[in-house]
Amino acid sequence: MSVTRSGARMWAMAAADFGAELELVELPEPEPGPGELKVRLLAASVNPFDRKVVDGMFRGSGEHRFPLVPGTDGAGEVIGSGERIFGTFFHRPVGIGTYAEYVTVPASNALAPIPQGLDPAIAAALPTAGMTAVQLVEALGAAESVLIVGASGGVGSFAVQVARAAGKRVIPVGRGDSLVEADALIDLVSTDRSSFEANARYAPLAFNTNYVSSDAAQNFGMKGSRAALEHLAALVLAGDLEVPISRRLPLRGAVDVFAGRGPGKTVIIM
Numbered sequence: 001m002s003v004t005r006s007g008a009r010m011w012a013m014a015a016a017d018f019g020a021e022l023e024l025v026e027l028p029e030p031e032p033g034p035g036e037l038k039v040r041l042l043a044a045s046v047n048p049f050d051r052k053v054v055d056g057m058f059r060g061s062g063e064h065r066f067p068l069v070p071g072t073d074g075a076g077e078v079i080g081s082g083e084r085i086f087g088t089f090f091h092r093p094v095g096i097g098t099y100a101e102y103v104t105v106p107a108s109n110a111l112a113p114i115p116q117g118l119d120p121a122i123a124a125a126l127p128t129a130g131m132t133a134v135q136l137v138e139a140l141g142a143a144e145s146v147l148i149v150g151a152s153g154g155v156g157s158f159a160v161q162v163a164r165a166a167g168k169r170v171i172p173v174g175r176g177d178s179l180v181e182a183d184a185l186i187d188l189v190s191t192d193r194s195s196f197e198a199n200a201r202y203a204p205l206a207f208n209t210n211y212v213s214s215d216a217a218q219n220f221g222m223k224g225s226r227a228a229l230e231h232l233a234a235l236v237l238a239g240d241l242e243v244p245i246s247r248r249l250p251l252r253g254a255v256d257v258f259a260g261r262g263p264g265k266t267v268i269i270m
């Protein structure tokens with residue numbers, strides 16, 4: 001991305017430094033580099049990854065731009081073509097994210113057209129959490145029962161539905177709930193190895209999403225693709241996947257976006 005040639009400016013939620021609170025700032029609109037699209041965002045959704053980026057968890061992994069605009073998932077209109085797309089916008093350098101009126105994104109990212117009839121806010125809520133849920137359930141194979149720890153969150157609320165649709169017996173595990181034995185475990189909560197290992201004792205097949213296991217096969221990483229996004233959108237339009245959105249915040253009111261909680265997803269409306 002280069003600084004805008006037109007001098008046009010936009011509003012964004014951004015952090016001045018690692019660990020700083022988000023604040024509403026006026027920034028130059030990003031301009032696309034070679035192979036990139038510029039998108040006028042209609043909506044963005046909030047993922048725990050966004051906060052990790054702001055907190056500096058990936059500071060050793062490459063350049064970060066400040067003010068740092070977080071936000072991986074979004075939906076918007078491509079400048080030039082007018083096509084409406086949704087998907088994952090994360091790219092490097094880090095900090096040109098979707099909590100903004102405009103974003104740039106490599107055209108090779110996982111992006112797909114927003115089908116007719118799909119609310120852009122719903123589309124923005126789908127990518128990371130939805131693709132993760134579908135791929136986690138695929139990884140369960142023939143397991144007939146599954147514990148889902150963190151079932152009320154973004155990934156969990158999709159995973160519960162997808163696993164049930166696949167005919168599995170789902171045991172949602174919320175705060176304070178006891179675990180029971182099952183064929184498989186999806187642990188969306190543990191952030192240390194010992195917590196995950198304690199949960200994994202309840203199931204012969206176990207996955208976590210926070211890369212805490214010493215067994216690489218248990219560390220699940222989502223792989224984004226256009227086909228996976230199209231699949232999710234088709235499920236929603238067919239009425240086979242509900243998208244629980246607990247909060248819709250206007251961009252200019254999204255200061256406490258990481259603070260509030262609720263089941264399902266938080267979406268920022270531009």
Ligand SMILES: NC(=O)c1ccc[n+]([C@@H]2O[C@H](COP(=O)([O-])OP(=O)(O)OC[C@H]3O[C@@H](n4cnc5c(N)ncnc54)[C@H](OP(=O)(O)O)[C@@H]3O)[C@@H](O)[C@H]2O)c1
Nearest residue numbers: 048049132150152153154155156174175188209220221222
């Ligand atoms: N590896 C990957 O490819 C990948 C992809 C997507 C997500 N992730 C990671 O997976 C994790 C979950 O993502 P998400 O989008 O689902 O997050 P989320 O929307 O914040 O949901 C987390 C859920 O876990 C619940 N929870 C917290 N502590 C709990 C406990 N001790 N017992 C039971 N439930 C508990 C939360 O409930 P409260 O609201 O009550 O706190 C919340 O409902 C995050 O760490 C995220 O970064 C990884």
